[in-house]
Amino acid sequence: MTAALALLNAVFWIAVTLVGAALAAWAFRALLATLAPGDRRLWRTMPLPAAFGMLVVLLYALAGLLAPWLAPFPERAVVGDAYLPWGGDFLLGTDNLGRDVFSRLIFGARNSVGIALLTTILAFGVGATLGLAAAAVGGWLDTALSRLVDVLMAIPALILALLLLTLLGASIPNMILVIALIDSTRVFRLARAVAADIAAQDYIEAARLRGESLPWLVRREILPNALSPLLAEFGLRFCFVFLSISALSFLGLGIQPPAADWGSMVKDSATLITFGDPTPLLPAGAIALLTVAVNFVVDWQLHRASGLKE
Amino acid sequence: MTLLSIRGLTVEGRQGDAWVPLVRGIDLDLQRGEVLGLIGESGAGKSTLGLAAMGYVRPGCRIASGQILFDGTDLAAATEAERRAVLGARAAYVAQSAAASFNPAHRLMDQHVEGPLLHGTATRREAEADAVDLYRRMRLPEPDRIGLRYPHQVSGGQLQRAMTAMAMATRPALIVFDEPTTALDVTTQIEVLATIRRIVEEFGASALYITHDLAVVAQMADRIKVLLRGDEVEEQGTREMLAAPREPYTKSLWAVRTHRRAPAPPPTAEPALAVEGVTAGYGALDVLHDVSFDLHRGRTTAVVGESGSGKSTAARVVAGLLPARRGAIRLDGRPLAPSYRSRAKADLRAVQLVYQSADTALNPRQTVRETLARPAAFHGGLSGEALDRRVRDLMAMIEMDAAAFLDRLPSELSGGQKQRVGIARALAADPDVLICDEVTSALDQIVAEGILRLLDRLQRDLDLAVMFITHDLATVRAVADEVVVMKGGRIVDRGDRERVFQPPHHPYTERLLRSVPEMDPDWLTRALAEPRA
Numbered sequence: 001m002t003a004a005l006a007l008l009n010a011v012f013w014i015a016v017t018l019v020g021a022a023l024a025a026w027a028f029r030a031l032l033a034t035l036a037p038g039d040r041r042l043w044r045t046m047p048l049p050a051a052f053g054m055l056v057v058l059l060y061a062l063a064g065l066l067a068p069w070l071a072p073f074p075e076r077a078v079v080g081d082a083y084l085p086w087g088g089d090f091l092l093g094t095d096n097l098g099r100d101v102f103s104r105l106i107f108g109a110r111n112s113v114g115i116a117l118l119t120t121i122l123a124f125g126v127g128a129t130l131g132l133a134a135a136a137v138g139g140w141l142d143t144a145l146s147r148l149v150d151v152l153m154a155i156p157a158l159i160l161a162l163l164l165l166t167l168l169g170a171s172i173p174n175m176i177l178v179i180a181l182i183d184s185t186r187v188f189r190l191a192r193a194v195a196a197d198i199a200a201q202d203y204i205e206a207a208r209l210r211g212e213s214l215p216w217l218v219r220r221e222i223l224p225n226a227l228s229p230l231l232a233e234f235g236l237r238f239c240f241v242f243l244s245i246s247a248l249s250f251l252g253l254g255i256q257p258p259a260a261d262w263g264s265m266v267k268d269s270a271t272l273i274t275f276g277d278p279t280p281l282l283p284a285g286a287i288a289l290l291t292v293a294v295n296f297v298v299d300w301q302l303h304r305a306s307g308l309k310e
Numbered sequence: 311m312t313l314l315s316i317r318g319l320t321v322e323g324r325q326g327d328a329w330v331p332l333v334r335g336i337d338l339d340l341q342r343g344e345v346l347g348l349i350g351e352s353g354a355g356k357s358t359l360g361l362a363a364m365g366y367v368r369p370g371c372r373i374a375s376g377q378i379l380f381d382g383t384d385l386a387a388a389t390e391a392e393r394r395a396v397l398g399a400r401a402a403y404v405a406q407s408a409a410a411s412f413n414p415a416h417r418l419m420d421q422h423v424e425g426p427l428l429h430g431t432a433t434r435r436e437a438e439a440d441a442v443d444l445y446r447r448m449r450l451p452e453p454d455r456i457g458l459r460y461p462h463q464v465s466g467g468q469l470q471r472a473m474t475a476m477a478m479a480t481r482p483a484l485i486v487f488d489e490p491t492t493a494l495d496v497t498t499q500i501e502v503l504a505t506i507r508r509i510v511e512e513f514g515a516s517a518l519y520i521t522h523d524l525a526v527v528a529q530m531a532d533r534i535k536v537l538l539r540g541d542e543v544e545e546q547g548t549r550e551m552l553a554a555p556r557e558p559y560t561k562s563l564w565a566v567r568t569h570r571r572a573p574a575p576p577p578t579a580e581p582a583l584a585v586e587g588v589t590a591g592y593g594a595l596d597v598l599h600d601v602s603f604d605l606h607r608g609r610t611t612a613v614v615g616e617s618g619s620g621k622s623t624a625a626r627v628v629a630g631l632l633p634a635r636r637g638a639i640r641l642d643g644r645p646l647a648p649s650y651r652s653r654a655k656a657d658l659r660a661v662q663l664v665y666q667s668a669d670t671a672l673n674p675r676q677t678v679r680e681t682l683a684r685p686a687a688f689h690g691g692l693s694g695e696a697l698d699r700r701v702r703d704l705m706a707m708i709e710m711d712a713a714a715f716l717d718r719l720p721s722e723l724s725g726g727q728k729q730r731v732g733i734a735r736a737l738a739a740d741p742d743v744l745i746c747d748e749v750t751s752a753l754d755q756i757v758a759e760g761i762l763r764l765l766d767r768l769q770r771d772l773d774l775a776v777m778f779i780t781h782d783l784a785t786v787r788a789v790a791d792e793v794v795v796m797k798g799g800r801i802v803d804r805g806d807r808e809r810v811f812q813p814p815h816h817p818y819t820e821r822l823l824r825s826v827p828e829m830d831p832d833w834l835t836r837a838l839a840e841p842r843a
Contacts, residue, residue: 202671206735209629209650210688211658224675 025052046300053296060290064110071103076258083272086279093279096268101279104260108283111255112262113290116242119176120183123237127184128230131191132218135199146192149185157182161248170253179244183237190233194226228301235298239291246287262287313483313516314340314363319376319386321358321367332358332371333540342483345510345517347531347548349524349563351754352725354537356520360486363518364401365393381483399429402477406489408469412461419457422476431480444475447512448505466617467498471505478509485510486518491526495616495781496825503529503827504838522754524563525827528552529834536560548831563756564829571766574791577606580643582775583628583661583743588637590627596635597623598799603792605743605775612778612790612807614822620799621779625745628777629663641742659689662736666748668728672720678705678731679716685738704734707768726757730764737768744769745777750785762788783826787811795819 029051032043063070072091073079077099084094092101134142152160161178168174198204199222207221246263248254255261262283269280316338322329333355340346340363348356361367365378365385378385380401385393402425405411412421423437432440438457445453448471461469470490477485487506491499507530510517519530527534527548534551536543536559544557555561581604591597598620605611613621626632628639630650639646641660647653665671672681679701686692686700705712708730720728729749736744746765750758766789769776778789786793786807793810795803795818803816810819824837 202665202667203673205631206663206665206671209631209658209663210685210739211650211653211655212688221673225673 021052022048025049025055028052028055049296050300053293053300056289056293057297060109060113060293063106064113067106067110071100071106073100073103075099075104075107075260083269085277092282093277095265095279096271101265101269101282104265105262105282105286107260108262108265108286111259112242112245112287115172115176115255116238116245119180119241119245120234120238122176122180123183123241124187124230124234126180127187128191129218130184131188132195132222132226133214134188135192135195136204136214136217136222138199142192145188149188152182152185153189157244158247161244162251162253165248165253170256172255175245175248175254179241179248183241183244186240187230187233187237191226191230194229195222198222198225228304232298232302235294235301239294242287242291311342312339313342313381314338315377315379316363317377317379319359319362319378320374321355321362321371322374323358323368323371329372329374331374331540333362333537335376336537336542338363338535340484340516340518342516343514344533345519345531347527347534348518348520348537349522349527349534350537350543351522351756353539355540356522356537357488358540359537360488360518360520361403363484363486364397364403366397395429398425398482399431399480400482401484401486402480402482404470404474404477404485404487404490406492408473408490409461409466411473412469414461417458417460418464418472418476422457422472422479425476425479429480437479441475441479444478445472447509448472448475449501450475465498467494467502470494470502474502474506474509478513478515481513482515484516484518486520487530488520489522492521492523496783496822496827497616499526499827500825500834500837503834506530507834523827524755525829525833528829528831529827536563552829552831571610571789571791572770574609575607577604577609577792581605581640582607582642583777584638584640584643585624585628586638586640588624588627588634588639590623590632590634590637592632596799598627598634600637601796601799601801602637603794603801603804605777606791607742607775608769608773609791610769610776610778610789611792611794612780612786613794613796614780614783614786615796616781616822618798619796621781621796622747623799624796625663625747625777625779628743628745629661655689659739660742661745662739662741662743663745663747664729664732664736664749667752668725668732669720671732672728672735674720677717677719678723681720681731681735682738685735689739700738704738707737707771708734708764710734724757725753726760729753729757729761733761733764733768737772741774743775743777745779747779748781749778751780751782758785765789783822795822 025048029043029046029048032046032051033040036043078097079100080090080094080098082094082096082098084090084098086093090100090102092105095101095104130145134145161182164178165174168178204217204221207217212221245254246261249261249263250267254263257264265283266280272279273281316336319333319336319338320331321333323332336359338346338359348359350356358368358371362373362378365380365388367373373386376386380396383392383396385396412418419438419441422441423434426432426437426440427434441457442453445456450456450468450471456464456468456472464472474490490506491502494502503526519527521527531548533545533547535545536557538559543559544555546556551560555564583605585601585603588601589596589599601620601624603611603613613624615621623632627634630646630648630653633648639648641657646657650658682701682704683697686704687697690700692700701716702712705716710727710730715723715727720731723731733749750761753761762785765776768774780786790807793804793807794801795810795816797818803810803819811823815823827833
């Protein structure tokens with residue numbers, strides 16, 4: 001009887017969450033359609049999951065930016081006993097050192113998301129530029145860069161990251177550089193493959209015959225045509241980078257304590273799961289939600305890009 | 311006996327939020343053993359009607375009203391299962407591009423037997439034996455073994471015949487041929503046409519033959535139906551239609567091959583561009599052997615030949631995309647660097663290329679304005695108002711309305727408009743030599759005619775030396791002052807147009823000339839009866 005009730009209860013709350021998410025997405029889309037600049041049609045025809053994804057990304061960004069004002073307690077202060085339960089002064093309880101979990105979740109958005117964004121931009125800057133250039137120039141530059149990337153990709157990413165961080169020392173700048181390097185190899189491969197198709201088109205030949213320089217070819221002729229797949233990859237890559245950072249933090253080589261980070265927060269409170277306390281699932285859930293949200297937006301972009309080609 | 315009877319058929323396609331008619335209220339009757347030709351420009355609804363005759367519409371389209379009575383069954387109202395029983399079994403389709411329609415990952419035979427096996431008309435063994443028989447009737451080489459090859463291992467003409475064989479595999483009562491020879495050389499086309507005609511007669515099949523080439527339809531069809539933007543213009547027996555077209559539109563179609571160039575100025579002593587003894591190729595393979603010809607100001611030199619004859623390679627050598635191994639290219643007497651990379655900016659400006667496929671020749675992310683402004687700014691050093699004026703002048707030259715088209719993307723232009731913009735981009739550099747690589751072969755005859763007239767006028771106004779590459783001898787007749795005939799990377803015949811087109815011909819020129827379909831319904835029969843050169 002109680003089991004059935006509990007199941008019914010769970011189903012009810014899942015349904016409420018889904019309907020709530022759909023409603024929020026719908027309202028957000030309506031808001032965008034009336035307020036946002038540019039092509040109104042674009043926003044109105046946006047599918048609901050994409051609207052939901054954008055809403056979540058926006059909320060995360062706001063949480064990150066406004067963390068000091070939103071969080072009830074400072075990021076690093078010990079404010080109570082260890083492992084206090086949910087409720088009372090501490091909305092989501094405290095962690096193993098007595099820090100407020102809710103506040104740290106909000107600050108974690110700033111650290112984890114901010115660093116992931118910076119790393120992804122860096123990986124794209126390097127990977128896309130080199131990939132497009134390799135395709136446009138071809139010859140020895142293409143061969144040299146491609147083989148270098150093959151070598152880097154031959155080593156499992158996590159092991160390479162651990163190795164490099166151990167050599168260089170675990171710090172946030174080092175971690176950003178190492179993950180950006182590893183992920184830029186993936187971006188390079190995609191950018192090169194996309195650009196190689198474009199570089200074979202007649203209009204690129206026409207531009208070459210005009211005597212255009214390499215930067216013009218890459219920036220004005222190739223890049224605009226490669227932008228859709230690259231943007232889609234940006235979203236996916238952001239998720240992978242995010243997970244890499246969380247994984248490294250969980251292993252103790254990423255964002256260093258006492259800074260709040262969702263990966264290390266899972267590690268710190270992992271033991272609670274054995275007592276039936278869902279606290280360690282919160283930062284993990286925050287990671288999962290962002291990943292899903294970003295992918296919704298990416299899927300929408302991919303769909304639009306493929307529609308454009310018809 | 312009527313096999314197919316279409317009444318009041320309207321097919322609509324989705325455009326944004328609205329349904330737009332693609333064919334409107336068409337009636338069509340096809341007797342058993344009869345061939346009906348469907349002609350019209352692109353967008354006339356030929357293919358839509360051809361597919362609808364089999365009860366099929368493309369994704370995003372729907373049959374809005376009308377009846378498609380195929381052997382007593384109304385395919386417009388039929389269930390999916392009933393339709394599938396007809397498709398590929400009793401009605402078959404031969405597409406324009408066999409290369410794009412065969413799956414490159416499977417052998418020809420495996421694809422051939424799919425239909426019979428799916429519809430249960432034969433066992434695999436029977437179907438294979440029948441395929442070999444069909445391949446033999448199609449006069450394919452090595453009929454016993456050709457089925458084991460992959461699509462890329464046979465030539466374009468052979469692939470088109472293999473596809474016709476595949477359509478015959480279930481002995482359908484109706485075959486829809488959708489421009490089956492448009493992508494082929496004239497010498498290949500004549501073989502495919504002969505095969506199709508023979509096989510349709512042998513099996514007593516009915517056929518819809520879709521094409522935009524009037525001379526071809528004259529050979530193939532018993533009756534001709536003319537379509538214009540989804541509406542029927544007129545339908546008559548082939549001979550009556552050729553002798554006396556009733557409607558003004560049909561008359562304009564018939565009149566389309568009439569463009570003739572005004573006499574060009576005589577060649578000057580110093581050619582604008584001279585190709586001297588050029589040998590060039592890819593890797594270890596020579597594609598061009600000792601090729602020489604001149605381009606003179608105000609005159610057009612047509613380079614003609616089948617695919618693989620090296621005519622496009624010659625253009626690439628002149629443009630510097632493929633450096634010559636031996637020989638020289640002179641611009642106004644000065645030698646040009648073999649590779650475009652080492653040519654001076656002024657030399658790059660002097661030689662401009664117009665591409666065959668306007669779809670890949672224009673950057674899809676650049677507006678017409680950006681496309682034209684860049685070469686004008688790059689080579690002419692123009693900016694601001696002078697640049698804007700130059701771009702508008704260019705639009706006037708190609709007879710397009712600047713206000714309406716300057717800010718459009720290529721995807722918002724028709725095929726003919728794209729080709730005009732491609733020409734304007736070449737002119738923006740203010741060239742001396744214009745290389746036109748099959749610029750009309752992807753276009754309808756009426757649109758192509760407009761492009762030829764435009765090029766003709768531009769050449770006179772700008773005193774351009776034009777190298778015109780084509781496989782179509784009708785076009786050569788219309789535009790050329792001098793003709794260079796190429797075969798296997800060598801020049802086999804050259805001279806003034808009058809000289810080349812008047813007998814006695816070089817044997818290869820003779821063969822090319824004889825392969826060009828004429829508007830006479832008896833031409834194919836006659837051409838096949840004559841001994842091969």
